[in-house]
Amino acid sequence: MSMGDFPGGRWHGHWIAAELPEFEIDPTSLGGDLPPARFSRVQFRRTFEVATDTGVPGRVPLRISADSRYVLWVNGVEVGRGPIRSQPRRLRYDEYDIADLLRVGRNVIAVLVTYYGHANSFWQPAASSGVMGRDVQLVLEARLSQGEGDWLVTDAAWRASRSKAWRGLESGQALDGVPIELLDARELDPAWVEVDFDDSAWTEATVVKTSHDGGLAESRPPVDPYGAMLPRGIGMLGGERVVPVAAALQTAPTGETAAKGLPDHPAERLIDRLRAAGPTSAISLPITVARDADTSTIVTVDFGRIVAGHVELDIDAPAGVRLDLWYQESADYDPAAGPVESAPRASASYVTRGHSDRYKAVDVNGLRRIFLHIPSATEGDAREVTVRQIAVSEYHYPFTGDASFSSGDPELDRLYRAGIRTTEMNSFDAFTDCPTREQRAWVGDGVVHQMVHLVANEDWRLARNYVTLGASPRADGMLPMTVVGEIEHRGGYAIPDWALHWIHGVWNLFRHDGDHAATLSLLPVVERVLRWYEPYVDEHGTLSDVPEWNLIDWSSVFSSHRSALITGLWARGLAEYAEMADWLGNAASADWARAHWERIRQGFEDFWDPERGSYVDHIVAGERMPAMSQAAGAVAVVSGLAPQERWSGIVDVVTDPARVVVRSWIGGADGGYDMAKIVEQSLGIYRIDWDAEHEIVMAQPFFSYVVHDAVARAGQAERLPDLLRRWSVFLHEGYDTFGECWGWGTPVHAWSSTPTKDLIWYVLGVTPAEPGYASVKVAPRPGDIDRLSGAVPTPHGLVRVNVDAGKVSVDSPIPVKFVALDGSQATAPAGHSSFEL
Template sequence: MSTPVSATASPHRPAAPWHTPGWLGHWIGHPDDVAERDSRGLPEPSSKNGLVRHLFRTTCEVESPPVRVPARLTADSRYVLFANGERVGQGPVRSQPRRMRYDDYDLGPYLHPGTNTISVLVTYYGDPNAFWQPASPGAALGGHAVLVFEADLGGRWLISDGAWSVKRLAGLGAAPPYGFHGVPVEVVDARELPVDWPAWHDGEGWTPARVAHAGHMGAAARSQPPTAPYGALLPRPIGALEETSLTPEAYWCDGEAGYAAELGHPVAQVAHYCARHKDLPRARTSAPVRFRATSGMARLVIADFGRVVCGLVSFSLTAPRGTRVDILYQEKPVDPSAAGRISNITGARYIARGGDDAFEAMEVNGLRYVRLLITSPVPGDIAVGEIRVRERLYPIRGEAFFQSSDDELDRLYAAGRRTVTLSAHDAYVDCPTREQRAWVGDGVVHQLVHLTTSTNWSMARWYPQLADSPRSDGLLPRSVAGETEYRDGLTIPDWALNWAHGVHTLYRYEGLSAPVRELLPSVERVLRWYLPYRDERGVLEHVPEWNLVDWSAVFLSGTSSILTSMWARALREFADISAAYGNVGNADWARGLWEEARAGFEVFWDPERETYVDHLVDGIRQSPASQLAGATAIVSGLAPSSRWNAVADWIADPRRLVIRSWIGGDGGYDDAKIADQIRGVQDVTWDPRHEVVRAEPFASYMVHDALALCGRTAELTRALRDWSRFLTDGYDTFGECWGWGTPAHGWSSTPTRDIVTYLLGIEPGEAGFVSARIQPAFGVTARMSGAAPTPYGLLHVRVTGTTCEVDSPVPFTFRAADGTTTAHPAGHTILG
């Protein structure tokens, strides 16, 4: 057997000399923030709220810079590192504060003989947001901006300590997040900032940084990590993000109009203006956009990037001092004031200094359109330079690919890769635009796409590790490392079951790896959380909190077939991994519960329609029998295999399928439907005896798994082609739901996984991919070829007619077009 390569390779970062949890560098902060001890020697914790940005700096003399200068740092909440004014990197990745991560760098290429300046811009968000949750404040750490840094200058160490200087940057602030969006809306007042502020060290306001000593009982005034509330700082779990500079496809400029109203918030300002001035003349133009401003009047400039992009927006500006640019980022060309369009709610503000003006965002946003509402306090000439987006995304690595004689399949494969890339930042996020939250359930689809298309699997490991943050009762938050986890509120129980499936998926592809072993106790606690909700038959009823499963109109109340199936799937997969570890007790426990559920599951069988219904109410079987009810019965193994084809007939017949949602439709979220859902009102607008509610794009991954198990390749292929409806008007990504939601949502990317796993037919045969199973879908297209990653290298498959050419780094079994299965050694083989 070959030695694993690529798929388990380390991130592209320098080898670091860090061997212990102890740091030489000290936590440092602004002296106004770091708590002093009172006369009794007790700490006075800071209670500051709101976003602040501090610039820390130090200098070092270097006669001859070493070839390599290993350095590491982290900050609460975010940092940007500069060396001699040149941006080196930014971070850290999102994480729970007691499991904070650091980054390591090689500063060697950035240093020169003589005096060198190291600057670190630290942002402290103050209030929890979509990707950051505060640490527990007190004892001088937690509750304000702090930084720790150390670099090896060749036996001489540069560390963060009281010799550093710090200055609060008053010109860099934020408006509150707008609506449901959790991404900060930044405000830059360039009048408060010098042009060269990253390397800036002159002027007033600089003060010595103060070392932050932990002041709690038992801390012994320690100021070097590990310290509470952050604990031992952990290395970055993923590689560096990839940056690409993008420019718009088109610009437009509206005519002038009155400003209408002063609403304070930049996003509200643009939305209100656009609502009042829908009929202004609009001319297509190019960068730089030039016009003459009239005092008290405003002009709207729009840039279209042609597709959804995600990163840091920038533009240069020539304008009189005090000119205000209110910015709205949009993913769709809709009226930003329209009700129900909660995606159109992110933005920023820039106020010009009157010379050398340029805006460069510090917060990552997803968008297709940028709307700039420009107003000047005095008449003057305005010029907006080219608007750019510096995309910062986690890349798909390696040379995995898919090509075929069917252009539609090729576009679907590429669209899923692009959608997941846009939704892979420092974690798997739901979408690049509206939220950027790390939802515990969503990431199971992102993970499948990375495992089948990228040779770097570090993000596929990080997903279940980051989400492994259970509540006191063992259940996972609905999203992690953000305001939702911080508030410890209502969760989505079934999201933890999707997460458990992600742990098993990692096991299938990587085998008995350290991450899988470390995650198993949390999987068990999730499974045990459901035990009080078993009825006398062993199936689940009256499960509390927000049971979501999917945005489709499925019934989960009463006694639930879908929740029972998802729990049973997790039980069986937990037993699978436990048995592989030799943990017979856990495996038998889980199998026993699964067997009881299988026997009790018969209560959901509808013999007349030969499928499974969604639920029972007061012991009475109800009519709705959704796609998900049938599909989850199959993937969990609760449905006998003798019934699979009958169930597949019911859930895959396009004549029966209808699209319904409890909360959305007609282009957006429906407030009336949401209100009804909260009140327990579920309006059935289809014939539940004869029609089948189709799963939305997310939960379709389970439907497609079920069809594949049934050997229903034709229905599966027809289903995944429906995703082509998203690929119109320039969009090259998959949307959130059928007909509504965001146009780029990572959880909708299952067709890409399907093409690799079910059309090319490449899957692990044994856990860890020590062998492969290859079952091509003959007849789908005249010709297709591709490569998928394994821990041992890429596995290539080429299908022409009924002939298949395989180049595999591992032994494999092959299923031919006539259904016969044969075993083959690693290497190059032609079959058919």
């Protein structure tokens, strides 16, 4: 689309709704706070004519947005879904060209809009502005020709129907953050998206107008609370339609569902039946189940790997059969043995209409297995149920272009691909922690996703969106732990160190993109985060008693009292801020940051343990405590606080396999969360079950990105291939994704994907030599690997590097700065060049 398609800030289309909710509005306080409406879905339609004499134009640009989410069809063909997640006052819109879907004569645009009502993991309600932003709303406009009056817009000519087919789950709508979908297909005519559907029984759409002081009853964007809506800014999501690789069947006796006080929850109902079910037998789809009154049937399908997208179900059944689906991430879930409590409850139910029973979920789910429960037959109804297919249409952000990595070591190649797949499964309209449980956009987690995109995807728009979406500070300047969802909405406590990882993401983007305007717009948010810490600077210049949730990662580290961990991350942020401020010509801000950094450097020496050769986690009442972690040594190096002559020794100490132990404050031995540990931690109880005087706690996969940055900065990048092999522990039983933590957690957590970044930045050795890749640094460190090759994206095109038996060839669209193993440097202009490693 071009800027000329939709010039200016004012839309032609009006905000429309099905009918205004019945709020008690006091006309003397029209800006008063109103509660959001309940969960609902509204169907909108508009038929229109394309004249024979003019025909279908070559282009028909359309833009659309909604609160909360929409699905758009033109003449029965699904066009797209959106809008992408965004804070309500920065609401996004999408643009499409629908010319290819139009025809001469009668056409129809159909839109299903969901309003979630209560904040969930990926949406939060807008601030009250009268009735605006309190219920399902849609705005759309399409230019049918270049004539000024030839616009198709949302207005009172549209037809609307608040659907009875979907309903919210009264108890536990979002137990794991992901909405539960309950659909009664008997109430949904599948032809409603087609031209010939009769919508005469529907109501006229209501134009929604502002009712606050100064709103002037405006109904077209920009209006409060959405402001000047912004373009999408990222690419379209999509993926392949995938089918299971295995299926099984088992039966269970008919019985009342216990379901833990949630009798309508699909997952709880299914777990209850699974506990009573008999042994499984392998089957293949399609399969016909002959129902009787005494038994119900459970069909289980396994996709062989984690998939993420819209679940599809193709069924032949009598009308009124409730089918429950439960989406499970585990390859070997055993309802009798567990871990039941920590298993996610993402699920859905579908009540058959008796014909055309082809279901496609509205929301996205991540899963490996699907359990489908077919109930016993009721009296007089013993008809068969045929399960034709269960599938998932994957729906995530694509990795595009020709970026690549290969080596003489198949294990490293597999790790590179697994990091991409893991990140892909957590790249939707934002970076998420995991698709199977939460789908929350955690401000800290996303820095690893971003780095994977920067090294393996030629499309960097989602990497840019990570920092702009995260730039949503509280009134005090601190970022919420997750953005756009129930956590940001309630405005509670944060994970302050997550904001410091976000700052690293801003710095990553500055280094790779070199975008002055973007960096300038983000730097005030960066500074406010850094200044948030100033009240906690102690007399030594370090940070003490920082409140809220100082997570670091799930390893057993100490961040309380006077903290080396938080101080080191803050110092890294100050140094990165100073570098960006200098680049923008803001000398005063750079000087402020460097003055803090210098004071920290002097006080940080108190954490140094000369006998053990690294830094301890914290100091309590002036006493250096013995607990030592990889994280403490790593932040000392990456922040530059440790003298450079110590760096190599610190890395040797914190990566020594004879000293390093794996411990977590909340991880359980059964592969799940240990609730007893979680309760203890909430009470301030931290049990040291390792030799704190001599052993060092290993970072979990997330913070390992900082550890590996330290290894490389200390001049030991050649060790990374061996350190990365630990990640192979995740790649078993068909999984091709990295898990959350060492030995427990979800099997698809993109904060663990540092191997992909490390193999490009440090093993192949390709990084920006100057902001924006004005030139490229090539410093391969293959260790014992004989052969490496890769193609790395830059704003100027791919940089291709090949390493074979000590000889390095580079094909680059930008000048090259080469660093040999002995540290000697050479330069070459853009084009082809060769070097000796």
